[in-house]
Amino acid sequence: MQLTIKQVFNNNTAIVDLDTDQQAIVRGKGIAFNKSKGAAIDSAKIEKIFYLDTINSQKNLYFLLKDIPIDVVTTTYEIVDYAKKHFNYLVQDYIYITLSDHIYGAYKRYMEGDYTPSHIPDMSDNYIEEYLIASAGLNIINQNLKIDLPSSEIRNLALHFINAHTSEDTSTLDVSKKIDFTKLIKKILIQNNIFRTKSNSNYYDRFMVHLQYLEQRLNNMSADTKFDRKFELEMERDYPGSTSIAKQVSAEIKNARGVELNNKELLYFIIHIQRITQEAGLNDAR
Structure with missing residues (x-):
């Protein structure tokens, strides 16, 4: 598969055009080092790939990148991707916006010393899948962003998935309407x-x-x-x-x-x- 850079974010992250007219975010150590738009990427260096297979997903990405660092955005995509792959968990597209926004807010408060643990009641007995996804999500956040949010953050993350869950694929909905x-x-x-x-x-x-x-x-x-x-x-x-x-x-x-x-x-x-x-x-x- 030929991967051509559409936009470089940093040495380790870029958006690429695929042979199938799709786009994807790719992440890997040094994958975009000294590269610019139009250059080819060595697919062997890809550690994570997040497909932007709908117009909405591409719009959501560029909306996010206006205010939120790419490392937070890719962390969000990795968590949602985990939910889809491991639990076949369908979510509405807006979760990319709200979850990225939440993670970035928690990250900033943690770095500024203002983070306080969640006071949301534990609902894990009734939302087992969501809490398993959120538990993995917390590990992904702490690992990717080099922070140490407490286990109570799982309740916040789970609530995003509970709220965005859907029984059908809504990726084709036009949120502009x-x-x-x-x-x-x-x-x-x-x-x-x-x-x-x-x-x-x-x-x-x-x-x-x-x-x-x-x-x-x-x-x-x-x-x-x-x-x-x-x-x-x-x-x-x-x-x-x-x-x-x-x-x-x-x-x-x-x-x-x-x-x-x-x-x-x-x-x-x-x-x-x-x-x-x-x-x-x-x-x-x-």
Whole structure:
């Protein structure tokens, strides 16, 4: 297979054009050293390859590369690739955006000494596959990024896979046709005295990224289970203010789109809102 460089990121990572008119990210020690666009790559040096086999996957990659280092992006692709290959685990394409964003945020906080372990309750008994994927994902993150995130981070990573899971291949969905919910949700946050500040900007921006791909998730909303409802009640007990705001958001989305958020999505909203309010010094908004 002839591999031609389309873009060099660093000595060890590049995008290549394949004979099949596809593109892929390739990674290997020194694989792109002293090379430029149009040069051939020695396939024997490839240690990892991540295929960009849809237009959406290529768009997602270039969107990510605007703000997130290539080492974090390839780490995300490696984790998702592990889920697909080892568990045949189908996810919606937006996970590349949200998971990369989360990993980069955790990495920055770790390097700045501001990282705090996850307080998300353990759901491993009910989501065994997701926790196995997340456990492997944590090892990949720590190895690739040369950091040492604690085992509690597995809960954060698992939640991304729980939230993005789908029973069908959605890689051909055109996310450019999504409905933009960000203005609607910002209005609700402002009504509850929640604003983007310097201290909460990281969590606030991550929530906005999450919302950009809400339409894709609404099209694949799974039914609630008894466990999901139980978990929602626990969150409502621990974070009543954030739960109230999340339910306001859910009601507005139902009015705008005609679809009610399931408990998993509502949980994700509660967690986002709680983090934003904590960083803003509001604790649990009541």
